[in-house]
Structure formats: structure tokens, C-alpha cells
Amino acid sequence: MKWRILTSEEKMAKMEVKTSLLDNMIGVGDMVLLEPLNEDSFINNLKKRFDHNEVYTYIGSVVISINPYRSLPIYTPEKVEEYRNRNFYELSPHIFALSDEAYRSLRDQDKDQCILITGESGAGKTEASKLVMSYVAAVCGKGAEVNQVKEQLLQSNPVLEAFGNAKTVRNDNSSRFGKYMDIEFDFKGDPLGGVISNYLLEKSRVVKQPRGERNFHIFYQILSGASEDFLCKLKLERDFSRYNYLGLDSAKVNGVDDAANFRTVRNAMQIVGFMDHETQSVFEVVAAVLKLGNIEFKPESRVNGLDESKIKDKNELKEICELTGIDQSVLERAFSFRTVEAKQEKVSTTLNVAQAYYARDALAKNLYSRLFSWLVTRINESIKAQTKVRKKVMGVLDIYGFEIFEDNSFEQFIINYCNEKLQQIFIELTLKEEQEEYIREGIEWTHIEYFNNAIICDLIENNQTGILAMLDEECLRPGTVTDDTFLEKLNQVCATHQHFESRMSKCSRFLNDTSLPHSCFRIQHYAGKVMYQVEGFVDKNNDLLYRDLSQAMWKASHSLIKALFPEGNPAKINLKRPPTAGSQFKASVATLMKNLQTKNPNYIRCIKPNDKKAAHIFNDALVCHQIRYLGLLENVRVRRAGYAFRQGYEPCLERYKMLCKQTWPHWRGPARAGVEVLFNELEIPEEEFSFGRSKIFIRNPRTLFKLEDLRKQRLEDLATLIEKIYRGWKCRTRFLLMKKSQIVIASWYRRYAQQKKYQKIKSSAVIVQSYIRGWKARKLLRELKHQKRCNEAATIIAAYWHGTQVRREYRKFFRANAGRKIYEFTLQRIMQKYFLEMKNKMPSLSPIDKNWPARPYLFLDSTHKELKRIFHLWRCKKYRDQFTDQQKLIYEEKLEASELFKDKKALYPASVGQPFQGAYLEISKNPKYKKLKDAVDEKIIIAEVVNKINRANGKATSRIFLLTKNNVLLADQKSGNIKSEVPLGDVTKVSMSSQNDGFFAVHLKEGSGAAGKGDFLLSSDHLIEMATKLYRTTLSQTKQKLNIEISDEFLVQFRQDKVCVKFIQGSQKNGNIPTCKRKNNRLLEVAVP
Ligand SMILES: Nc1ncnc2c1ncn2[C@@H]1O[C@H](COP(=O)(O)OP(=O)(O)OP(=O)(O)O)[C@@H](O)[C@H]1O
Ligand SMILES: [Mg+2]
Secondary structure (H helix, E strand, O other): OOOOOHHHHHHHHHHOOOOOOOOOOOOOEEHOOOEEEEEHHHHHHHHHHHHOOOOEEEEHHHEEEOOOOOOOOOOOOOHHHHHHOOOOOOOOOOOHHHHHHHHHHHHOOOOEEEEEEOOOOOOOHHHHHHHHHHHHHHHOOHHHHHHHHHHHHHHHHHHHHHHEEEEEOOOOEEEOEEEEEEEEEOOOOOOEEEEEEOOOOOOOOHHOOOOOOOHHHHHHHHHHHHHHHHHHHOOOOOHHHHHOOOOOOOOOOOOHHHHHHHHHHHHHHHHHOHHHHHHHHHHHHHHHHHOOOOEEEEEEOOOOOEEEEOOOHHHHHHHHHHHHHHOOOHHHOOEEEEEEOOOEEEEEEEHHHHHHHEEEEHHHHHHHHHHHHHHHHHHHHOOOOOOOOOOOEEEEEEOOOOOOOOEEOHHHHHHHHHHHHHEEEEEEEEHHHHHHHHHOOOOOOOOOOOOOOHHHHHHHOOOOOOOOHHHHHHOOOOOOOOOHHHHHHHHHHOOOOOOOOEEEOHHHHHHHOOOOOOOOOEEOOOOOEEEEOOHHHHHHHOOOOOHHHHHHHHHHOOHHHHHOOOHHHHHHHHOOOOHHHHHHHHHHHHHHHHHHOOOEEEEEEEEEEOOOOOOOOOOOHHHHHHHHHHHHHHHHHHHHOOOOEEHHHHHHHHHHHOOOOOOOOOOOOOOOHHHHHHHHOOOHHHHHHOOOEEEEOOOOHHHHHHHHHHHHHHHHHHHHHHHHHHHHHHHHHHHHHHHHHHHHHHHHHHHHHHHHHHHHHHHHHHHHHHHHHHHHHHHHHHHHHHHHHHHHHHHHHHHHHHHHHHHHHHHHHHOHHHHHHHHHHHHHHHHHHHHHHHHOOOOOOOOOOOOOOOOOOOOHHHHHHHHHHHHHHHHHHHHHOOOOHHHHHHHHHHHHHHHHHHOOOOOOHHOOOOOOEEEEEOOOOOOHHHHHHHOOOOOEEEEEEEEEEEOOOOOOOEEEEEEEEEEEEEEEEOOEEEEEEHHHHEEEEEEEOOOOOOOEEEEOOOOHHHHEEEEEEEEEEHHHHHHHHHHHHHHHHHOHEEEEEEEEEEEEEEEOEEEEEEEOOOOOOOOOOEEEEEEOOEEEEEEEE
């Protein structure tokens, strides 16, 4: 658990708030203040508080706790802090207040404490004891070692609850043993360790459970939570129904997770300090107990007529023996025989089936209850204080509550006896405490009447005539002893006791009481009448375990089992009977009582609000019954017999000082004097209170309530006063603040307004100013302009006037037409200047030079252009004049070519740069052509190789082309033989394309001698030159112009056929060379790139 540490501010805040139990009470927090005091008002008060979740109520220092059956948020770390170091009556009733009081009294006043928690089953005792422990753990010292001790003390609870608690019809986690735990502290209040005492485990539950109830939790926890492996080791199966000892009708409890609890228990065992092998041994014993229930017997008759029994199925026995390390035959024999030893004599008798079952169950019960006691011893070993220094002790007693069932047996008798003793000690200690307080405070003690249950305790525990003594006597008596003989004895001895009732008793009172069966006796306990069945009393008191069985157990190799049965050791045979269960219990109760008497008692009285284990249900009758037997009303009466309420002077003065002017707001003197003044002032009757040494005692709750009412009224008045003053103060402060603010705002506003006004005036002034300035400036400007115009006018007038005067003066000196002459002279001068300048700026004489100086005067434009033209013509003439005759001829030819082909034939531009050579083939120098030379006696104008196009396929054949003055000749290139000779007069036309190719056709006059073979289709690289020369020669010889046709499609006469030659542009099949192809009879196609 983690506790939050408060900050210093929170602590301060807490310290400043002085509270009291009386604040915000629901009903009354302390029953002592109940008015009127009777059973109804008592129950109503509890109910009212319960309905408002107030489960705790005080009777003085006793805490009544009502089980809420649901978790309330009142146990948080914040609550712990709230109750820490606070006086008992300072806050509303709480179990933490009692725990804190007890702890501080132990730590600061060195008083050992005991916390006695009583109440019936399911009333919340165990929970209360755990709350006390956890509160103390939270507020006591800290540190690693201390924390370990705390943890071990707290973790002992789950272990003991697993082995000692069971589900009953009254409580799902009912403690089936009594527990008293001493927690030991050192002088600082740090826990050192603890000692646990356990009382009378209800071992009969091991072998049989009433309907609707379960065996101890641990059996179910093992079977649900252990791993398969572990179960196998323990030779157990998970199925509950396999085990006769497990009540099946409520094997599962709602809201209880046995498997998870098993893990918690194992973990707790580890924290408490159990070694692994010890834990293992413990679970082996539990397994053995469980398996014992499965051993069954069958009858077997012997010849001598004695009844005998036999184990039905030895398998279970075998497994138990393996688990515990007992020789199987030894255990088997122990279940079959009983040996009685008396005065060195051993007598063995056989056991019949019933006896065998009895022996089996006795063994199981003993085994389990001894294991439980061993666990307590083992835990004590772990948690015991390690130092020998003097310890302070806080004991917490959580013992089974008073039980009244339909069938009450020995166990209920014992339990109720214990409760009777506790009630006695409660009465004694409460009275003692009250008396002590009166003595301490110096108040006179008045005798108080109350019911003392000592008489009932005496009926049970009296050494001679007590019921327990009688039972022991019966058990030890020789002869036949039965439960009936025991009852008879009771009837004889106790008949006259006023709290004992029996049908058979001599007292005739009950002879006719049919509600009291013959086999029963009834005791009037302080808590009510309880009827006990005598059946089983003797047996249970004897608590007999056959010696054969204890010896068999001692022989086990299992060290824990061996240690549990020390009396089985043959070397230590004790013929004396062991003490009976009743006497053992009586002794331990006596020790407990003695122990408790030495300590300062603190009481928690637990009450169960309903039988249904349900939240929010408050059963008046059930609560009434509990209140009665717990003697709570009596408790209140005892508290109120003298003075109902008491309070320290300091808190009393603090609470009521506002009721008197002298004490309000401060009293500067001892608190007691202050209270005296206060009470005098309030005129409280003297018999209503008494002044103790440190406390004021108030006799009647009415007086206290009157004080409370006055206080409440006064607080309201004070609140009104405070409110009034506060409101006034607040209004005044607000007013002052507003006033101040108003001044500030007004000053700011004025400043702002003035600023605005000033700015407006300023800008208006500027505007007015600017208008005035503008007006003035314009006026000035107008004046100046006027003045200027006047001046100019005067000047002009003066100039005209002077002009007139001068002209008039000089007219006689000027000749007529002088103007025209001046004009002409000026013009001449200009022209002169122009030509002189032109002379210097003349461009070069190259006809292609485009430069020409810029025109100086516009009126000379046409002259300038004309001059340029003349100059160009002149320089061209100059250029031409340089030519020789030869050159002239060439240029004439070139000119001719230009006229013929320029812009008509694409081949022309390329020919411009080429000089026209004419005789490309030097025939005269080549001997190969001697014959050809000889045949041509005229001057050769052109001698060149051309390609003659074959008319059949368009292929070319080289021919020498010769042009003479009169003829055109074609000769074989190799031999020089003349192939054709055409007089120029027979050539009618030359055709060629407009494209960049050298093809041309020479058309011949129809009917001429040469025309027999048809026209020539030729191609030459010098087409332009050849065509030009052919044209000129023809013109000079025939005086007729040769027709030159430029067209991309023309007809050529081949013998009889006319073939069309067509030029197509674009094909580049043979690079840049035009190709000629015959397409059909009528078409020859020339592809020009
Ligand atoms: N303060 C509480 N707040 C919430 N639930 C409580 C409180 N006290 C008791 N209970 C519930 O009541 C049940 C019974 O309480 P508890 O086991 O303390 O009873 P008991 O008086 O010890 O009974 P027994 O005599 O049978 O041991 C608890 O298991 C729990 O559920
Ligand atoms: Mg309990």
C-alpha cells in the first residue's frame, strides 16, 4: 500500500480547521448523546447513519461497526492521513480513529493496547482486524527493515485465512478459528514483530460440512490453482467431485477466485518466510487429508464372530503412503486394530466398519488441525521480534462471534463460552475505565447498575460444578460413558442454576416445555438462550485419536507428519490421558483473559445488518437482537450514568467561546477559567456539569445540544456579521477603485479630446494658409505674366518700329532684283559646297561597290540619285574599257548566255564563274584524232566530250562534240571517226530542262540529210557554253535566231517515233548525277537531284 505524504500547506490547512465529532452529524455520532435513549431510538440512529453510509458510531470510546457488505471509499490513503494524529472525537466516527488512538497511546504513553473485536459470524470482525493492522502499518515508522516486518505481519493473514477460513451459510469467508495477534513495537513505535495465538479450529469441518457450506478454502484453492504438474506430484485430480470430504453443493463461491487466491497464498507463504520444501510438505499433508476421505471400508466377519472391516480399494491408501512415506501395512493395520495399553498390558481389538470410519475421520481431523497449529507456530517463528529489548504490545483479538444455530453442539458451546468471557471482561474493563477516568478527573463516582454475566461464566467454568468440569469428569470416569449420562449429570448438578434449562432437570419449570427436547440442555447466555444437543459432547471433548494411528503417523518418513505426532513415538509413551478439548480451551481462554486484563482495551463491536450478505439492507429485528446480546444499550447507560459527555477544556472553550463576550474572540487565561466564565455567563444549572482536572463533564446530552444550538445560532449571527462587514468592505473598495478609475479615464479622455481638437485646428490652419499662399502666388504670377507680355509687346512694337524706321532709312540704298541675285548666289554657293564635298567622299571605282555618300540637302534628292546613277554607268564604262578583244568576246558570249538562260535554267548561275574555253579537247595535239582533224578543215569553236543518250535504254555513250563555223559533228571518242555531221542550217531547235542538269536535245530539220537518224539527246557539263556558242554561231552563219526551248517536258524525234523526255526533280539515287531511264516507248525519264 502506498501512502501519499501531505505537503506542508495541506498540513497547515488541516491544522487550522478545528473540527468536532459534533459537526455535520447524521443522527448522533456518539450514542451517549442519544435523546431519548431507548432501543428504538438506538436502532433508528444506527439505521439513519447506515443509510447515509456512516457505518461507524461511537459509544464513548467503543466503536460500533455495521458491515456495509460493499466497499466504501473510506479506507483510502487520504483518509489515513485525515485521521492521523487527530483526537478521537475530532472527526466523524471511524475505525481509523480508534486505531490511531490506540497506537498513539501505545507509542506516547507507553501503554500496551488490546483491540477486542466481537460480533457474530459475518459481522466484519476479520475485516476490522485487517483495517486496524493496515492503519497501524501505514502510520508507524518506515524503512527497509520495518517495511519487511510490516509486510510479513500483513501477509500472515492470507495464509491463515486460506487454512482456517471457510464458506458458511453466514459468511463466505468465515474464520473457523479464533485468533489473537500481538504486534510488538519498539520505544519509537516501529513494529518489531508479532506473536499469533490460535484458538480451537473447527476441525469437524474437515470431514463433514453442513449443507450449503464448504470445507476450508485451501482444499479448493489447491485443486483450482495448482498446475497439472504440481497436482500430479500431490497425486491429486482437479475434479472436486472425486473427493468425499469436499461438500459439493457450494464448491464454487460467487466472487471468489480460488485459483487466484492460491497464487496469493503461495506468494504470502514465501513473503512470510516459508522455505520451498516446507510449502511442499504443507501441501502434501493437505493432499493426504483429502485422500484419506476416499478410503472406504467394507465389513468382514471372522470365525470368532467379531466384526471386522477391510479397506475396499487399496489404491488410495497406497498413494497416501507414497505421499507421506508410511509403510502401507502399518497404516492398514492401524485402520483395522485398536491397541489399548494399561499397566504393561497390551490388548488389541479389531475395528468394525463404523469404528474404522471413525478412526479415519479422527486421523484426518487431527492431521489437519495439527497442521494448522504447526503453521501458526511456523509463522510465529518468522515474525517474532529479533531483539530482546522491552517491547510495547498491541493485541488484536478476532475471535468467532456468538453462534446460535438450529443444532448447536460442543463447538458452539465452547465458542459461546469464549464470547461470554469476552463480554465479562468488556463489562469489567468498561466500568473500570469509567471509574478510573472519574478518579483521574477527581469526580465523585456514582454506583451504576448493570447486568453482570459472571454468573453464566461460573455455570460453565466453575471447577467443581461447572459444565466443563462435569464433562471432563464424565470423560475420565471408568465405566460406560455416553452423552446421555453426561446430560443426566448436568441435570443433577445444574438444575437449580437460573441460567440452565433442561427438560429432565428436577426443576419442574421445563417439564412441559416442548421446545426443549430431551437430549438437549439450554443456557441463557447474556446474548440469548442457546439450546445445545448433547450428542457428541463426550467424543469431541475426548478428541480421541487411536494410539495405533498416531504411532503409524510417527513412523512416516515425511518429516512434517512425523513432527505433528510426537506422542506416536513409542519411547515417549504416556499412559496419562491427554487433556480434554474443553479443559484445553478453558485454560487458553483463561490465559487470554489474563493477558487482556493487563492491557488498555479498545472495543470494536461488529454488527451484521442482514442475513443475506447484501448491501443497503438493514434488518431492524436482526440488529435489535445483536444490540441486545452485545449489551450495547447497557453500555450507553453505564457511560451516561454519571455524566454523559466530557470534553477537554481546550477544545470545549475553542468550540463555544463565541457564546460569551469575555471569551470571544480570544480568552487570555487558562482554558478551565475560560470555560467556567462561559458556563456562568450562559447560566447553565450547576447540577448539569462538573469540572474535572482536565475535562468538563456534562451530565445531560440536552445541555450539550443546547450549547450546540446556541453555537449554531451564534455562528449564523457571526456569519451574517462577517458577511455584512465583508460586503461593506467590498463595496467601499469597489467604489474607491471605481472613483480612482473614473479620474484616470476622465484625464485620459480629456487629453485625447484636446489632442484631437488641436490636430483639427492645426490642419485647418494649414489648409487656410495654403489657400492664401496659392491665391497670393497666382496673383503674383498673373501680374508677372502681364508684365512679361507687356514687355514683349513693347519689344515687338519697338522692333517693328525700328524695322520700319530702318527700312524707311535704307530703302534708298538697295538695288532692284538684289534678292534674286542673292538667292542664286546662295544656291550656287551651296551647290559648289555640295560638289566639293562629293568629290572628297567619292566611293571606289569597283562596279560592285555599293557605297554612296549621304544626301546633304533634301532639295538635292533627285540630283543626288541621278549623280549616283551617272557615276555607276561611268565607272562600268571605265571598267569595260580595260577589256581586250578576246575578253570582250568572252563577255559578249557571257552576256548572250545571260540573256538566254538567266532566271530560266537552274544550271545557269554555276556557269557564270566558269570561263568559256571552247576547245576542251585539244584535237590537234592528240595523234589519236589525226583523222578527225584532217576531216575537219574549218575552225573548231567547241571540242568537247559529251554523252549521247541511247534512245533504246537511256544509257549514255561518250562522243566527241565538235562545233565548227558551219557544222555540228559527233565523233567516236576512241577512234575519232565521225558518226554524224549536221550543217547548222539543219538545226531547228535546242531543248533543255529548267533544272540543274546538263541534258539537251538538238532537233533537226525534217527531211534534211542528217535527220534520218533522228534528233540528238545529249548531256554535257558545259551545256550553257555549248548552247550559247551554238546560238551565236547559227545566228552569224544563217542570220537566223536558233530556237532554244526551256521546258521540263519536250518531245524528241527518234527515227519514226516521237519520245517524250520528262524531268523529275528529287531523286538522289546516284548521288548528284542525273540519271536517265527509258520508261516505255514514249517516255524517257530523267531524274534530277
Ligand atoms: N468494512 C467492510 N467493508 C466492506 N465489506 C466488509 C466490511 N466488513 C466486512 N465486510 C464484508 O463482510 C464479509 C464478512 O466479514 P468478516 O469475514 O470480517 O466477518 P467475521 O465477523 O470475521 O465473520 P466470522 O466470525 O464468520 O469470521 C467480508 O468478507 C466482506 O465481504
Ligand atoms: Mg472472521
